[in-house]
Amino acid sequence: MNGNINIYIERLILDGISVPHAQRPLLQAAVEAELARLLAVDGLSSPLQADSVLPRISAGDIQLNSDNNPTQLGQQIAQAVYRGIRV
Numbered sequence: 001m002n003g004n005i006n007i008y009i010e011r012l013i014l015d016g017i018s019v020p021h022a023q024r025p026l027l028q029a030a031v032e033a034e035l036a037r038l039l040a041v042d043g044l045s046s047p048l049q050a051d052s053v054l055p056r057i058s059a060g061d062i063q064l065n066s067d068n069n070p071t072q073l074g075q076q077i078a079q080a081v082y083r084g085i086r087v
Contacts, residue, residue, distance in 0.1 A: 030074020057084040
């Protein structure tokens with residue numbers, strides 16, 4: 001895929017997950033890095049390759065582990081979001 005991809009996530013709602021304020025930047029960085037990686041490797045679906053706006057993406061469920069590692073959680077969130085935009 002050629003060109004740039006710009007993604008703006010206005011709000012990320014995590015139902016049932018409490019992320020301490022100090023860990024939110026780590027979570028955000030992990031989501032951004034993993035989503036960028038997935039887009040670089042697998043790209044976007046054809047309908048999204050043109051200028052598109054998705055007002056909402058249902059990313060589905062993720063499996064949490066007991067340590068609530070913000071990096072792992074961010075990666076899981078990005079993978080779920082990516083599945084949501086690949087549909």
